[in-house]
Amino acid sequence: MKKFQALIFVFCLVVSFAFIPWAFSGDFPSRPIKIVVNYSPGGAHDIVARALQAPLAEALKTTVIVENVPGGSTKIGTTSVRKSDPDGYTLVIQAVSAWVNYYYGKVYDYKPWVELTPIASVVAFPSWVIEVQAESPFKTWQDLVKEAKKRPGELTCSGPSASGALAYGYKVATKAAGIKTRYVPFKGNKPAQTALLGGHVDFSITGTQNSVHMMQAGKTRALAISSNGRYWAIPDVPTFTELGLSAPNNGFLGIYAPDGLSKDIAAVLTKGFEKALKDPDYVDLVKNRYFMAPEYMNAMELNKAALAVDAMMEKIKASSK
Amino acid sequence: MEFMNHISLAFSIAFDPMNLLFCFVGVFIGTFIGVLPGLGPAASISLLLPVTFSLAPVQAIIMLAGIYYGAYYGGSTTSILMNVPGEAAAIVTCLDGYEMAKKGRAGPALGIAAMGSFIGATISLILMIFLAPLLAEVALKFGPPEYVGLIFFGMVMVTYLSKGSMVKALLTASVGILLGCIGMDIVTGRERFTLGIDTIAGGISIIPMVMGLFGISEVFLNLEKSIKAAGVLTEKVKNILPTKQDWKDSAGPIVRGSFLGFLLGLIPGGGGFLSSFASYAMEKRVAKHPARFGTGDIRGVAGPETANNAGAQSAFIPLLTMGIPCNVVMAVFIGALMLHGVTIGPMLILEDPELFWGVIGSMYIGNAMLLILNLPLIGMWIKLLKVPYPLLFPLIFLFCLIGAYFVGNNVLDIYTMILFGVIGYLFKKFDYEAAPLILAFVLAPMLEIAFRQSMIISRGSPLIFLSRPISATFVICAFGLLVSPGFLKLLGMIRPGDFVQRSED
Structure with a gap:
């Protein structure tokens, strides 16, 4: 029994010393x-x-x-x-x-x-993509801006929670375009996009991955993308910079x-x-x-x-x- | 044609060797916890969730679903042999099942329970394969106002259909709503009621909550009582195959139970438990000699057992197509799917058909496995009833502690679990139900978000809920239910005195 206790003691000692070299060692990691x-x-x-x-x-x-x-x-x-x-x-x-x-x-x-x-x-x-349903009358971002200016505060945009990165993107984009619309927050990207597909909102802000998938499935159309230059996965979509908006890329x-x-x-x-x-x-x-x-x-x-x-x-x- | 495509996709995924393995693991564990009184499917699924982290989402969901419906098979075993329901849906099975066992007919009772379950699940799954895509399309038409109507209706149903008193159910549901308000408000992005505790800044996690309410509370409860093994009828399980006469008697209840269970599974607050009760009541109503119910009538086993399994399967439809949980286990599934990065809703069926159809296909295979697990191997499960409880419950407690920690690598989750364990214990002591609390906890934030989204869309006019036909229908139905608590009685579905066990002595 004594022997066993001694063994445990030695083991503990070794373990505790084993941590010391990390604190002093010069070579990281x-x-x-x-x-x-x-x-x-x-x-x-x-x-x-x-x-x-x-x-x-x-x-x-x-x-x-x-x-x-x-x-x-x-x-x-x-x-x-x-x-x-x-x-x-x-x-x-x-x-x-x-x-x-x-x-x-x-x-x-x-x-x-x-x-x-x-x-x-x-x-x-790309920080975000603004998209509409494939059947939407808005063919371009300008169409959307024109309509939004005609009816300020009427168009609705779905997006994830009001505190995430995309809600930030929404604020930047609408601010830069000088339009007033209503933001309808959902719990996450997918539910927000689903609301767009169901026709419950006029446009939606979403992440690139979601947007590319849905565009390839022919269900949505991206109007603008916030990216440094045209984006290789969806090269037809104009960037915010091209649209003359000073949005971050x-x-x-x-x-x-x-x-x-x-x-x-x-x-x-x-x-x-x-x-x-x-x-x-x-x-x-x-x-x-x-x-x-x-x-x-x-x-x-x-x-x-x-x-x-x-x-x-x-x-x-x-x-x- | 589309139907055949769906079936072939479902089975091609379900037959993948790894998926088959996880399906088997799931149904095996399911039967296990179904047989063991104490740990229900909701707590078990929460408990095993961290184990699935390293699996692909399809495999994880297949396994967790297997636990869920496997528990229904296992649950009937203890009802019949011990007069102790393994889980809530098997309570009615005790009435006639145990009486049959006392008469030495435990074999046919177990046999018809397993086969009825299998037939019920089969019919339910076929209906699912037809209906789910249609429902997903309809679900897309559901915008925020429609969700408000649906969830409101669902919450009323949950309290309405709870086992005990409606007032108590409303009380626990209210607590659930309040708890659901804790965390981030997605409209403003501000925290609410978090007391500055970071862990709950995103809301209380449902997993430790469910583990506490449905797992730990059972452990506490069992500390003070000892389960008597005296009533176990283990010796006389033979002739598992029901006789011709048994089949003739059971055919009607099984067919009726399948469709009834399927429909009730779709309703919030419905699912296995309600299905089995409703089926029993219905069989008694249509029977020529209702007096024989409660004395060991095989129809009283066949109907409810079929219905609860049919209902267990169909509860997946509202979950996977609309994201609405109809029972506590489905609420846990929302958490599980979220942890695996799967977003449920109308788009799931299009975006992730492998997951959607794979899970449905696996359920069919899982049910076939369960048939084999529960009939020839019944002896093995009976032996399990002899597990020493002083050993089992501390183990459950230990696993819950580990499980709660691993869901979020957060010690506070353990405290949350223990706190809800105490609450769940008190609930059981004072005859309150925990299910309305969990469902309200999950549904309330959804309702709030949908309500506020509707208000943003309608510019603050509540008339939006009445001007849209779908939401108007739900709202009117919900108010109708609230003001007429005798609704089910009016339909004549349930009469007092339906659920009586009669010993012929």
């Missing part, structure tokens, strides 16, 4: 890196994070874990990352436009894109680490992501299944882009008062 996903498994964030797992593990020579911490409109996961040690082993992946809109919707009492350390952006996608998923992360570790991580994004499997999955672009931005570019989204939102808030 020496243990698994965790990417927190603020949504349940299955969504775009989750899929992108999981697609990054293998290439990132190879680039950084360590294991990469993906952990889903859904709920609280991204706040639970984000805040848990913010509070964790700034050692580079805990990261979060998030569409920055959603954060911005949640912040202005008073979900957050801090700006996550400012309070966290930017690492890299791993994927870019691509949305992006950023990787962030807790505040106070040392510059060296941040640089290692950024480099790792840059390398991982070139993995052919990752590129294929992101492009062909999710109609996104595996575009890389380094930490500085990501920060700049995030602040631009923030500034745009600030402008909308100020003018709607």
Whole structure:
């Protein structure tokens, strides 16, 4: 019995010392890196994070874990990352436009894109698509704008919850076009699109993936897309910039680490992501299944882009008062 | 032609080896928990949800659905052999089933219950394959005002059809509505009633709630009582195949039960439980010698068992085509589908036909598996009744703790579960039903959203609900039900004294 206790004691000792090297070690990374996903498994964030797992593990020579911490409109996961040690082993992946809109919707009492350390952006996608039913009389965005100006406040637009990234897009788009319409929020993209297909609203704002699927099925027509240049999956759809509107273009998923992360570790991580994004499997999955672009931005570019989204939102808030 | 396409798609997916495996796992677990009193299908599905995270959505749903209808098969076994219903829908089966067992006819009772269930499920599934696509098309015509009408009607039905007193059902439903208000308001994007707790900023998660109300509460309840194994009639299970006379007696109840169950499954608050009661009442009504019911009449087993299975299947139609849960298990399924990234609604059948038809196809195969599991292998399940409860309940408790944590990797979910376990225990002690609470909890936010969307569309005029024919019909029906609580009695469907067990001694 004594022997057994001694064995346990030794075991505990070994285990507790095993943690020490991590704290002192200069070579990062020496243990698994965790990417927190603020949504349940299955969504775009989750899929992108999981697609990054293998290439990132190879680039950084360590294991990469993906952990889903859904709920609280991204706040639970984000805040848990913010509070964790700034050692580079805990990261979060998030569409920055959603954060911005949640912040202005008073979900957050801090700006996550400012309070966290930017690492890299791993994927870019057209922020939103404005679509109508295939049988709709609106053939172009101009048709819709003309009608909306003729009957201000009459047209209805369906979209997901008033606090998400797309509701933000709706505000930007209608503001830029100078039209007044009514926003009918639904619980998610799909129900919002279903309402459009049932003819219960006049137009709808949705994500690229949804829009491409429905357009290919011949059920909807996209009028405008918010993207950097024509979008390869639906090249006939004009961009907002072409339509003469100063709307932000691509949305992006950023990787962030807790505040106070040392510059060296941040640089290692950024480099790792840059390398991982070139993995052919990752590129294929992101492009062909999710109609996104595996575009890389380094930490500085990501920060700049995030602040631009923030500034745009600030402008909308100020003018709607 | 389209019908044949749907069938071939359904079976091509259901026969995929992996899908077959998960279907089998599902129905096996389903029978298991059906046989064991204590853990019903709603709690079990919540419990096993995290296990399915690594599966494809189709596989996960096939497995979870298998647990659901498998429980109905298992539930009849304990009703017949022990006079203890394995789950709520099997309560009526006790009346005649146990009496048959006492007379040494446990075999035919079990046999007709399983075969009736299979026939009921078959008829129900054929109707589903015809009706589901039509309903999905109709569902597309349902805008926010129509949903308001439908959900309002559904909530009234849920309280109306609850087992106990309607006042108590209204009370628990009100609590459910209040709980449903917690979380993010999607119209303004602000949090409501969250007390600053981030975990519930998106609303209370239904999974720990259901685990608490339907799982943990049973564990608590069983701490204070011991189940007597004295009444188990295990020795005399032979001649499982019903006789010719049995079949002749049962043919009518089985056919009537199938259609009745199918229809009642479509109604919110309906499903297996209501179907079995209504079928029993109906059989008694049409029988030449109603006095024989309650004394071990095979018709009293065949009808309800058929109806509850038919109803269990058809409850999937409103869920998959409109996103409306008709019973607690369907409410859990909404959570399960969401976790797997599947959005239910009229577009599901077009956007994800593999999932839609695959699940339906698997149900048919699952029912065939259940027939085999429940007839030749009945002896195995009987042995299961001898499981030591002092061991079983702590295990259930432990699994619930682990399950609650893994749904969201959040400790607060465990506390939520235990809190609702205590609430569920008190509910049972004071004869309140938890089902209206869960259904109201799920339906209330839908109702609120649809109502506010309607108000945005109509610019604040409530007349929109009466000017649209579909929503007007629902609203009028709902008010009709509320003011005439004797509705079912008027139809003469249920009379007091219908559900009496008579021993001939």
